[in-house]
Amino acid sequence: MDTTGPVERVLRGIAISLVILFFMFPIFWILLMSFQTNETILRVPPSMVFEPTLQNYRALITGRLETQTSTLEIRFMSNLYNSFFLSATSVAVGLLLGVPAAYAFARLKFRGSEDIAFTLLSFRFAPPLLVLLPLTIYFQQLGLSNTYGGLIWVYQLIVLPLILWIVRGYFEDIPADVEYAYRIAGHDFWATFWKVSLPLAMPGIAAAGLLAFIFAWNNFIFALVLASADKQPVTVGALAFVTASGIQYGQIAAGIVLSITPTFLLAILAQRYLVEGLSLGAVKG
Amino acid sequence: MTVQLSLQGLNKYYGPVLRGVHAVKDLDMEIRQGDIVALLGSSGCGKTSTLRMVAGFEEVSQGKIILAGREIQALPPVRRNVAMAFEGYSLYPTVTVRENIAFALKAQRESDADVRAKVQDVAEMLEIAGILDRYPSSISGGQQQRASLARALVRKADLYLLDEPMGQLEPQLRTLLRGRIKFYIKERGLTAILVTHDQAEANAMADQIAVMEAGVLQQFASPEQIKTAPANLFTGTFVGEPPMNTFAAKAVTEGDALVLRLEDNVVLRYPATDFAPEVRAAILSRGDVMLGLRPYSVRMSRTGGSPAQVLANQWLGDQTHIAASFAGGTLVLVEHDRADVQVGQSIGIALPADALHIFDPETGRAISHGTEMA
Ligand SMILES: Nc1ncnc2c1ncn2[C@@H]1O[C@H](COP(=O)(O)OP(=O)(O)OP(=O)(O)O)[C@@H](O)[C@H]1O
Numbered sequence: 001m002d003t004t005g006p007v008e009r010v011l012r013g014i015a016i017s018l019v020i021l022f023f024m025f026p027i028f029w030i031l032l033m034s035f036q037t038n039e040t041i042l043r044v045p046p047s048m049v050f051e052p053t054l055q056n057y058r059a060l061i062t063g064r065l066e067t068q069t070s071t072l073e074i075r076f077m078s079n080l081y082n083s084f085f086l087s088a089t090s091v092a093v094g095l096l097l098g099v100p101a102a103y104a105f106a107r108l109k110f111r112g113s114e115d116i117a118f119t120l121l122s123f124r125f126a127p128p129l130l131v132l133l134p135l136t137i138y139f140q141q142l143g144l145s146n147t148y149g150g151l152i153w154v155y156q157l158i159v160l161p162l163i164l165w166i167v168r169g170y171f172e173d174i175p176a177d178v179e180y181a182y183r184i185a186g187h188d189f190w191a192t193f194w195k196v197s198l199p200l201a202m203p204g205i206a207a208a209g210l211l212a213f214i215f216a217w218n219n220f221i222f223a224l225v226l227a228s229a230d231k232q233p234v235t236v237g238a239l240a241f242v243t244a245s246g247i248q249y250g251q252i253a254a255g256i257v258l259s260i261t262p263t264f265l266l267a268i269l270a271q272r273y274l275v276e277g278l279s280l281g282a283v284k285g
Numbered sequence: 286m287t288v289q290l291s292l293q294g295l296n297k298y299y300g301p302v303l304r305g306v307h308a309v310k311d312l313d314m315e316i317r318q319g320d321i322v323a324l325l326g327s328s329g330c331g332k333t334s335t336l337r338m339v340a341g342f343e344e345v346s347q348g349k350i351i352l353a354g355r356e357i358q359a360l361p362p363v364r365r366n367v368a369m370a371f372e373g374y375s376l377y378p379t380v381t382v383r384e385n386i387a388f389a390l391k392a393q394r395e396s397d398a399d400v401r402a403k404v405q406d407v408a409e410m411l412e413i414a415g416i417l418d419r420y421p422s423s424i425s426g427g428q429q430q431r432a433s434l435a436r437a438l439v440r441k442a443d444l445y446l447l448d449e450p451m452g453q454l455e456p457q458l459r460t461l462l463r464g465r466i467k468f469y470i471k472e473r474g475l476t477a478i479l480v481t482h483d484q485a486e487a488n489a490m491a492d493q494i495a496v497m498e499a500g501v502l503q504q505f506a507s508p509e510q511i512k513t514a515p516a517n518l519f520t521g522t523f524v525g526e527p528p529m530n531t532f533a534a535k536a537v538t539e540g541d542a543l544v545l546r547l548e549d550n551v552v553l554r555y556p557a558t559d560f561a562p563e564v565r566a567a568i569l570s571r572g573d574v575m576l577g578l579r580p581y582s583v584r585m586s587r588t589g590g591s592p593a594q595v596l597a598n599q600w601l602g603d604q605t606h607i608a609a610s611f612a613g614g615t616l617v618l619v620e621h622d623r624a625d626v627q628v629g630q631s632i633g634i635a636l637p638a639d640a641l642h643i644f645d646p647e648t649g650r651a652i653s654h655g656t657e658m659a
């Protein structure tokens with residue numbers, strides 16, 4: 001690493017900056033848009049010079065969208081709350097079901113265990129649209145459509161396989177003798193799971209939980225089809241900005257900024273966990 | 286003495302019974318209270334599987350385990366009252382070595398002062414007192430092994446299972462520690478099973494040695510008996526360094542003498558008086574036999590004996606190992622002094638009757654040891 005000369009280092013810095021600029025530009029542009037009115041956004045040619053305004057954010061937070069012709073009610077804040085509630089609850093349920101299951105798959109090799117684990121993973125491969133039509137019908141008949149419970153259930157399709165496979169790899173990495181040593185020292189199976197296995201797998205569980213949260217948060221299609229406005233998350237709620245009197249680019253931008261902030265912060269906070277969790281767990285498992 | 290551990294018809298299958306790997310086969314064994322038993326055998330012969338069944342980490346496929354009068358094969362590990370030192374990595378990574386060792390003591394609700402003193406004691410014995418406050422990830426493999434051993438020895442239990450507890454230590458430290466560990470166990474009257482690959486360790490520490498091969502217990506006897514009266518060809522060739530020499534032979538009579546014909550026209554002749562009549566009868570009734578010769582009991586003779594040719598002559602500092610081609614095979618013998626024989630030189634081999642171990646070549650079972658019946 002230290003053998004690179006100064007010229008090389010400068011060139012490498014420039015290259016990395018270019019790559020970052022390329023990938024971050026849309027987000028940066030959206031950030032700029034969120035502080036502009038529709039008029040300045042739609043100006044030709046576009047310009048980076050404008051007078052910043054907070055009206056987009058104000059509209060989102062107060063829930064009143066003023067257009068030239070009318071005033072519209074928007075539910076952005078309740079959508080944001082839905083996103084939080086749905087993602088957090090789904091991940092909590094996913095962890096509750098997935099962590100013990102992951103332990104079972106890692107430690108108890110029973111007949112067909114590999115097949116079951118793989119089937120669960122294969123839910124990730126199925127295109128959601130394929131599942132949605134039958135699911136809609138079932139949900140209507142079961143009275144689950146447009147309920148939080150139903151959505152959380154469907155979200156398990158997203159979070160459960162992820163949690164299961166990452167955490168399983170982690171449990172497999174704990175030497176079985178560590179658990180045996182604890183058990184033989186006078187503790188039962190459950191105490192051992194609770195006091196030894198679970199704490200040792202914590203980084204993996206945290207990584208899986210965070211990743212599952214982000215995946216759940218970003219989901220669009222399930223909630224679009226299975227829930228109506230009052231239960232929908234921000235990903236779907238943003239559609240409300242496409243109004244009869246035009247597309248509200250400013251508010252959409254502000255909505256995007258507000259909705260990616262939580263996952264963005266989570267990802268940054270948990271960067272270490274994520275990298276370790278993914279490389280140690282999923283790769284080895 | 287009372288029996289502390291009794292294994293009765295113990296079987297272990299990995300995978301489906303009767304179709305999976307049959308790791309332990311019909312194991313019967315009785316271990317006396319206060320004995321150290323060494324479990325000796327080649328890699329994969331089922332030593333760890335046996336210990337794990339006793340500890341309760343592996344299900345017993347068939348059979349019974351009776352420890353201190355209690356039938357334990359169906360109990361969970363926590364209720365068996367067994368301590369175990371592990372072969373590999375087994376320390377809790379989140380606490381220090383000291384806390385690792387103290388864990389079971391705390392579970393047994395001993396006072397803090399007692400725990401401290403006992404941990405210090407066992408750590409000093411195993412030369413790990415200096416690393417008690419380090420974390421497992423920052424100590425060496427050998428130190429981890431000793432910490433695991435300390436954790437097992439420090440607590441009270443009906444039985445101590447030690448799975449290669451010194452596998453990663455250098456010979457000097459092993460020699461030192463095996464004496465101390467034996468003293469520690471004997472002083473407290475504990476019962477222990479020690480798995481080891483080191484025969485010197487088994488001989489030095491054990492009251493009884495159990496030799497296993499391919500899941501089957503080959504012999505269970507004192508170190509002395511194992512050496513002088515191996516029950517079968519496997520035990521004979523497995524235990525002992527350098528290993529026992531084996532040669533196929535045909536037993537016949539010539540007049541009164543018992544004659545063993547080996548390959549390459551080597552003929553060994555023993556007068557009628559050398560063997561007791563029943564030994565002689567047993568050997569003759571078998572006809573084809575396998576001859577086992579301990580390197581220490583074969584003598585070089587300058588005046589006569591059977592012809593052999595020196596292949597190698599190694600002085601090891603305290604003894605000489607001589608390899609010679611003999612009867613279509615290679616014979617290794619040990620002399621206590623330097624031997625002035627050159628490679629290629631012809632020598633004579635003296636094989637007195639009491640140096641012969643005779644085995645049945647088909648079953649491998651011993652027929653006679655020296656001039657005695659097996
Ligand atoms: N979990 C398992 N599943 C399937 N087979 C196993 C399992 N554990 C052990 N075996 C097999 O059982 C046999 C006995 O293994 P065991 O670990 O008891 O040997 P060992 O005598 O302790 O060997 P070593 O000296 O190498 O430690 C081996 O053939 C091994 O491959």
Ligand SMILES: [Mg+2]
Nearest residue numbers: 332333334372
């Ligand atoms: Mg083993």
